[in-house]
Amino acid sequence: MAGKEAHPASRAPPLSSAAQSGDLQNQLDLSHPALVVSATALMLILLLPLAVVVKQEYRIKRELEESLLLVPPTVTVDKPAALQLQMATTKTETETEDATTSAATLASPARPSPSRSCFGSSCLKEMFSPPAQGEDYTILQALVSVDMLVLFLATICGVGGTLTAIDNMGQIGQSLGYPPKSIKTFISLISIWNYAGRVTAGFASEAVLARYKFPRPLMLTLVLLLACVGHLLIAFGVPQSLYAASVVIGFCFGAQWPLLFAIISELFGLKYYSTLYNFGSVASPIGAYALNVRVAGYLYDVEAARQHGGTLDGAGDKTCIGVQCFKLAFLIITAATVAGALVSLLLVWRTRNFYRSDIYAKFRDAAADADGEPAHRPAESSAVNGSKQ
Numbered sequence: 001m002a003g004k005e006a007h008p009a010s011r012a013p014p015l016s017s018a019a020q021s022g023d024l025q026n027q028l029d030l031s032h033p034a035l036v037v038s039a040t041a042l043m044l045i046l047l048l049p050l051a052v053v054v055k056q057e058y059r060i061k062r063e064l065e066e067s068l069l070l071v072p073p074t075v076t077v078d079k080p081a082a083l084q085l086q087m088a089t090t091k092t093e094t095e096t097e098d099a100t101t102s103a104a105t106l107a108s109p110a111r112p113s114p115s116r117s118c119f120g121s122s123c124l125k126e127m128f129s130p131p132a133q134g135e136d137y138t139i140l141q142a143l144v145s146v147d148m149l150v151l152f153l154a155t156i157c158g159v160g161g162t163l164t165a166i167d168n169m170g171q172i173g174q175s176l177g178y179p180p181k182s183i184k185t186f187i188s189l190i191s192i193w194n195y196a197g198r199v200t201a202g203f204a205s206e207a208v209l210a211r212y213k214f215p216r217p218l219m220l221t222l223v224l225l226l227a228c229v230g231h232l233l234i235a236f237g238v239p240q241s242l243y244a245a246s247v248v249i250g251f252c253f254g255a256q257w258p259l260l261f262a263i264i265s266e267l268f269g270l271k272y273y274s275t276l277y278n279f280g281s282v283a284s285p286i287g288a289y290a291l292n293v294r295v296a297g298y299l300y301d302v303e304a305a306r307q308h309g310g311t312l313d314g315a316g317d318k319t320c321i322g323v324q325c326f327k328l329a330f331l332i333i334t335a336a337t338v339a340g341a342l343v344s345l346l347l348v349w350r351t352r353n354f355y356r357s358d359i360y361a362k363f364r365d366a367a368a369d370a371d372g373e374p375a376h377r378p379a380e381s382s383a384v385n386g387s388k389q
Contacts, residue, residue, distance in 0.1 A: 126138075130145055151280075156340070158223070158337055162249050163291075186246040197256075
């Protein structure tokens with residue numbers, strides 16, 4: 001009926017961010033001097049870090065000038081003529097010997113260094129004969145290592161599952177009937193807890209490793225199992241559970257990265273860490289393609305086509321509503337994450353002796369050698385650290 005129809009003015013579109021900020025400015029009724037003062041204060045806050053840089057540079061310059069003032073004066077001692085003649089004769093003999101040695105070196109054929117040569121079976125033998133865990137692996141030794149393959153597979157399952165949930169959070173909230181405001185809240189929660197997971201995983205894993213010898217791969221296993229909780233909340237569509245799922249998914253996604261990169265640096269050394277770092281990052285797109293595109297995306301389209309009575313190739317509506325849109329996909333993702341956790345347990349078993357030892361002993365020894373002091377190893381022998389699995 002006409003009496004029950006809402007007036008068009010009552011259904012005004014929501015204000016944009018610029019319009020909302022302008023309305024807020026009108027409500028506060030800020031004068032022009034007040035705006036200038038607030039803008040100036042904001043600029044000072046933004047430029048404040050430059051003061052730290054200037055102060056540090058001034059301190060370094062002052063210390064350099066003070067060190068130059070403390071340099072003792074140079075004292076020149078005149079040498080007797082006989083001593084100068086003797087030194088000149090010795091210098092001539094030394095130069096003659098060096099010339100003879102250089103000629104002999106040039107006459108002999110150059111031989112390649114055995115450590116740099118890599119031909120045929122010798123290269124394959126070196127590639128499949130890696131050093132002990134914790135030593136510097138070559139790139140090929142690390143890539144074909146069982147430890148790297150196990151870690152890579154576990155990361156594909158873990159990162160791929162959490163990244164699938166993050167990429168589809170908008171459609172997940174829409175299919176479960178959440179309002180747009182709540183969906184924006186989910187995205188914010190994921191971002192906040194992603195950062196919290198990165199900080200917490202790095203700090204907590206280092207603390208328990210130093211105090212209790214808790215292996216870092218086992219921490220990765222626990223993070224993967226925690227991610228399964230978030231996947232199951234999405235799969236079964238528990239009412240109002242997507243808030244908790246966003247927190248869990250964001251935390252676990254962030255926590256996996258510092259654990260992955262720390263494990264790579266500890267097991268395979270730092271010599272080629274930059275290359276191995278990027279190799280570990282490849283697990284993200286592989287896992288996202290397998291679980292996001294081939295599993296979640298495909299099953300979502302199948303359910304949407306079933307609801308609208310069309311086909312996957314049709315041009316109809318592809319919006320899916322209901323728990324069934326992502327239920328099967330996230331049950332599969334949960335199973336894949338559990339499989340990744342079980343695979344990571346294999347890495348825990350293979351590195352058990354390594355993490356029981358003092359993994360930082362070689363760095364302390366290197367620092368002590370650089371300082372010219374004798375190295376004092378702890379009671380735990382480094383031979384355990386160097387044992388091959």
